Amino acid sequence: MLRRERPETRIVLAEPANAQLIGSGTAQERGAGGAPAASHPAFEPHPIQGWTPDFIPDVLQEAIDKSLYDEVMPIPGPEGMKWAKALAQKEGIFTGISGGATFAVALQVAEKAAPGSVILCMLPDTGERYMTTPLFDGIEAEMDADEIALSQSTPGCQFPA
Incomplete structure (x- = not known):
């Protein structure tokens, strides 16, 4: 095309x-x-x-x-x-x-x-589907409490606890 x-x-x-x-x-x-x-x-x-x-x-x-x-x-x-x-x-x-x-x-x-x-x-x-892959290793360590809460409010987007 x-x-x-x-x-x-x-x-x-x-x-x-x-x-x-x-x-x-x-x-x-x-x-x-x-x-x-x-x-x-x-x-x-x-x-x-x-x-x-x-x-x-x-x-x-x-x-x-x-x-x-x-x-x-x-x-x-x-x-x-x-x-x-x-x-x-x-x-x-x-x-x-x-x-x-x-x-x-x-x-x-x-x-x-x-x-x-x-x-x-x-x-x-x-x-979104890569949140628990090596692509985002270490990201949660840089997140504040509000960012973690926002992450956990979206199905499929949670970082590991």
Whole structure:
């Protein structure tokens, strides 16, 4: 859709640096009906939750087969955490590790872009489901009583007691 409206659009995919399923160039083993038959050999555990299960989903395989992207860029998990925290602290954008990683890749794209370029960075989710993950380690230590009470008033957003 984007390319139909703006043919100059470049689509950049991001994936965990230590689990480059697409970047590896290795095909996903598939069984009957196109379902993944096994874990992808390039998969390794990584902290970017929500990204890259241990296989290439069929919908992504279709995009790969049709060359619907221009580039794939690896991003380390810690970089995603760094930018997720920075987005929350500096911009009030509450996203997860995948959102931070996506933003980190968008920054890399922006560094190389021509002046006046338009860059769309789609953040995949919010940060609420990551409250008990390493993304927010130590946050509760910095919270005052009112902030802790507010955190505990929202289902699914509580920091561990």
